[in-house]
Amino acid sequence: MRRTWETIRAGAWIGWQVEANWADPFLFAAFAIAKPLATTLILFLMTKLVSGGAVGAEAFHQLFIGNTFFLYVTEVLIGISWAVFRDREDYETLKYIYVAPIRFLPYLLGRGLTKIGTASIGVVFALAFGGLVLGVPIRHDVVTLARLLGVTLLGLIGVAWLGVALAGISLVVARHSINLNEGLGGVFYLLCGAVFPLDVLPAWAQRISLLLPFTYWLELLRRIVTGKPYSGILRGTDDGSLLLILAATTAATVVGGYFWFAWCERTARAKGLIDWKSNY
Amino acid sequence: MSGDRQDFGERVRMNLGAVTARASVRIVAAFRERSWLLGETLFPILSMATFVLVYRGLGAPRAFESFAVLGGAMIAYWNNVLWSMASQFFWEKEQGQLQLYLITPVSRMSILLGMALGGMLATTTRAIVILLAGIFLFHVPFPWERAPGALGLFLLTLGALYGLGMILSSVFFLWGREAWNTVTLFQEPVYLLSGFYFPVSALGTVAASVAGFIPITLGLDGIRQILFGEAAKGFIPVVWIVPIQAALLILYLLLAHRALLVMENLGKREGRLTIRGG
Numbered sequence: 001m002r003r004t005w006e007t008i009r010a011g012a013w014i015g016w017q018v019e020a021n022w023a024d025p026f027l028f029a030a031f032a033i034a035k036p037l038a039t040t041l042i043l044f045l046m047t048k049l050v051s052g053g054a055v056g057a058e059a060f061h062q063l064f065i066g067n068t069f070f071l072y073v074t075e076v077l078i079g080i081s082w083a084v085f086r087d088r089e090d091y092e093t094l095k096y097i098y099v100a101p102i103r104f105l106p107y108l109l110g111r112g113l114t115k116i117g118t119a120s121i122g123v124v125f126a127l128a129f130g131g132l133v134l135g136v137p138i139r140h141d142v143v144t145l146a147r148l149l150g151v152t153l154l155g156l157i158g159v160a161w162l163g164v165a166l167a168g169i170s171l172v173v174a175r176h177s178i179n180l181n182e183g184l185g186g187v188f189y190l191l192c193g194a195v196f197p198l199d200v201l202p203a204w205a206q207r208i209s210l211l212l213p214f215t216y217w218l219e220l221l222r223r224i225v226t227g228k229p230y231s232g233i234l235r236g237t238d239d240g241s242l243l244l245i246l247a248a249t250t251a252a253t254v255v256g257g258y259f260w261f262a263w264c265e266r267t268a269r270a271k272g273l274i275d276w277k278s279n280y
Numbered sequence: 281m282s283g284d285r286q287d288f289g290e291r292v293r294m295n296l297g298a299v300t301a302r303a304s305v306r307i308v309a310a311f312r313e314r315s316w317l318l319g320e321t322l323f324p325i326l327s328m329a330t331f332v333l334v335y336r337g338l339g340a341p342r343a344f345e346s347f348a349v350l351g352g353a354m355i356a357y358w359n360n361v362l363w364s365m366a367s368q369f370f371w372e373k374e375q376g377q378l379q380l381y382l383i384t385p386v387s388r389m390s391i392l393l394g395m396a397l398g399g400m401l402a403t404t405t406r407a408i409v410i411l412l413a414g415i416f417l418f419h420v421p422f423p424w425e426r427a428p429g430a431l432g433l434f435l436l437t438l439g440a441l442y443g444l445g446m447i448l449s450s451v452f453f454l455w456g457r458e459a460w461n462t463v464t465l466f467q468e469p470v471y472l473l474s475g476f477y478f479p480v481s482a483l484g485t486v487a488a489s490v491a492g493f494i495p496i497t498l499g500l501d502g503i504r505q506i507l508f509g510e511a512a513k514g515f516i517p518v519v520w521i522v523p524i525q526a527a528l529l530i531l532y533l534l535l536a537h538r539a540l541l542v543m544e545n546l547g548k549r550e551g552r553l554t555i556r557g558g
Contacts, residue, residue, distance in 0.1 A: 022461060031465055038468035043334065045472075045482045049513070050340040059338055179319035186326035195330060196337035 007102045011110020012117075015083065019118055032118055036071050036126035043067055043195060044134055061136050062230040063195045065222045068126040069152070070194040072119050073159055073214060074185045079115035080108060080163030081181045084170040089279040098274050105261060108167055112160045138225055147224050151243070155217035158250035161257035162213075168257075168264030172271070174278035188214055199232040206233060213249035216242050295390040302391050306364070306398025310405075320356065321406045325413050328352025331477045332418050342421050343511040344478075347504055349414030349422075351476030353407040354500055358470060360403040361441055362463045365395055366448035370459040379554055388540045389533075392449060396442035423507050430506040433518070436525045437499025443532030444495060450539035453547055470494060479504065479513040488515050495528050 020028050047060040088094040097104055130136040166181050173180070189195075191205060192214040198206055209215050210233070220242045222230045229235050234242070268274055311317065331348040372378040381391055415422050452459050473491040474480065480488045480501050491497040492515075502521035504512035547553040 031461055034465050035468045038472040042468075042472050042477055046331070046334060046340075046344075046478050047338060049478055049482050050335065050338045050344065063334065176315035179315045179322075183319065183322055183326070186323055186330075190326055190330050190333070196333045200333050200337045 003102070004106045007106040008110040008113065010102075011107035012113040013110075015111040015114030016117070018086070019114055029121065032121040033125040036068060036122040037129060039067055040064060040126050040130060040134070058226075058228065060134075061226050062197075062222055062228075064130050064134070064136050065225050066194040066218045066230075068123055068130065069155075069218060069221050070189060070192075070214075071122050071126070072116070072152075072156060073188055075119035075122075076112055076115045076156065076159045077163045077166065077188075078181045078185050079119075080112045080160065081166035081170045082178065083108060083111040084167045085175070085178055085279075088275070089175065089277060092275070092277070095275040098269075104265065105164070108164060109160065112163055116156060116160070136226075139227060144224060148221070151217070151220050151224060151246070154243075154246060154250055155213070155221075158213045158217070158246075158253045161250075161254045165253075165257040165260045168261035171264045171268040172273060174276070188212065191215075192218060193231060194218060197231055198234070213246060213253060216246045216249065220246060295386050298384070298386040298390040299394040299397065302394025303398035303401070306395055307402050310398075310402030317406075320359070320403075321409050324352050324355050324359075324406070324410050327355070328410060328414055329418065332414065332420065341511070343508050345418060345420040346414075346422060346508065347479065347512070348477050349411060349418070349420050350504060350507075351471075351500065352414060353411045354496055355471065355476055356403050356406040356410060357400075357438065357441060358474070358476075358496055359467070360399045361445035361448070362466055364399055365392070365442065365445035366466075367452050367459050367463050368395060369449050370452045373553065376554075382544070382553065388544065389446070389537055392446045392536070392540075396445060400438055400442065426507050430503045433499060433502045433506065433522060433525070436522065436529065437495050437503075440495035440525050440528040440532055441499070443529055443536060446536035447532055447539050450536065450543040453540075453543040453553070470496075473497065475500060479515070481513050481515040492524070493528070495525060495532075498524055 022028075023031065043063045044060060047057060047063065051057050051059070084094070087097065097107055127138060131138040131140075166184065169180065170178075191201070191209045192212050193201070193209060194214075198209050198215070201209060215231075216234075219229070219231055219234050220239065222228070223239055223242075237245075328349055328351070331352070332345045335344045335348060369378060369381075372381065381388070411422075414420050452462075471477065473483070473487070474494050474497040475483065475488075475491070476496075480491060480497055483491060488497070498516070498521045501512070501515045502518045502525075505514040505518050544553075
């Protein structure tokens with residue numbers, strides 16, 4: 001257990017060096033907040049244009065919350081699988097991790113922790129910007145903050161383990177895995193209704209949406225932060241049921257992710273893909 | 281005198297050859313790697329679809345959905361400029377090929393021009409697919425009869441945009457790992473500043489004017505005005521946009537030529553042109 005924790009810590013430290021040591025702290029902070037700030041302002045201006053200036057509209061608040069927390073999905077989900085690709089293809093260090101007396105999975109989870117940390121900078125900044133500058137009413141009493149933290153962590157467990165599952169795919173797939181991961185990020189952004197109500201999706205897409213843990217996660221977060229439901233098709237589901245569904249889908253993601261990754265790792269080792277060089 | 285003329289002719293022939301060669305590599309590469317083809321088309325479609333649905337969710341007029349589709353198509357060019365033009369010398373350095381470019385007796389501008397022309401052609405196939413996906417999958421309105429009028433401004437915009445890409449490539453000449461992060465930094469903020477998904481006039485006069493230095497900003501604004509008239513909520517009249525874009529094209533080409541010389545010399549002095557994994 002101690003060895004596992006040390007590996008996670010080492011993975012997180014290496015991840016931090018890879019992510020952050022190319023720039024001074026100010027530039028790195030600008031990098032971390034640029035994306036969430038830009039997408040927030042894009043949505044703000046779109047809503048402002050359509051509503052003729054009534055930017056305090058509830059619609060924007062809901063878009064804002066969904067878009068802000070979805071940053072965790074893009075950063076952590078893609079970040080974990082990207083770590084496999086970069087370590088294997090760019091830095092060519094993956095093989096050295098395998099010859100060290102550590103397991104790769106805790107190392108990968110450590111890399112995921114770094115991404116959670118860097119994404120959190122963007123999320124916290126965006127929430128503060130939304131609350132202070134754009135006037136989004138963000139409830140911040142102790143109970144709300146505790147619920148927000150709990151649901152965020154629960155969702156992050158699911159995001160991280162889905163990232164582990166994608167990292168498994170990256171182990172057995174050549175350079176194309178990057179497109180797959182980034183494409184999946186886009187598909188999730190579209191299907192879980194991060195920035196629009198699920199009701200505008202066609203019926204077949206709504207059915208897929210209801211299978212995704214992020215759909216329930218974002219709906220719960222919206223209800224906690226704004227106190228109001230958003231998605232029409234989830235209006236009949238109370239908060240407790242949403243939490244239960246989120247917990248169940250998260251547990252399924254963890255178990256599925258663990259076994260899937262183990263299978264991919266075995267396959268990659270058996271086929272000699274650990275030091276594969278498929279990039280150019 | 282005759283020797284000078286022959287020398288000049290030889291240089292022109294060699295540089296034209298470099299343009300053609302670099303453009304052909306770009307076009308062939310763009311279609312050979314199928315996963316890139318998919319990624320460069322699918323990601324902008326997903327993104328464009330999301331913003332179309334945002335407008336639909338907000339109950340916006342249909343023309344706004346068309347703005348998002350046009351912006352989605354233009355994003356393909358901006359991403360091409362960033363990833364395959366501006367940062368190209370960084371990739372070449374990583375692969376150990378930059379020095380091969382530098383020892384050839386051709387102008388760096390010819391290499392970049394070939395890269396730009398090849399990139400434009402290859403990206404146009406992606407942009408067309410994105411545009412058609414918006415029109416046929418989401419049934420957004422598109423006034424085809426006004427498209428020829430918008431084409432001239434579109435081509436002028438592309439020229440100025442790739443001129444900016446040439447300037448950026450000179451900066452990326454020297455950068456190492458930070459190039460990757462800087463390119464990422466130029467994505468979403470420019471989506472905001474250039475009004476890819478909304479009329480840029482919404483930014484306000486000062487911000488939109490500054491954003492006008494990115495050629496896509498005014499180009500997209502003008503194209504939307506030509507296609508959708510008043511509904512486009514234009515920032516400045518189209519008759520002003522055309523000369524501004526032409527001026528940007530000339531200015532950026534001149535600046536790119538100068539910047540390339542300066543950065544190459546600086547790189548040689550600091551010994552950073554051949555450093556990998558920096």
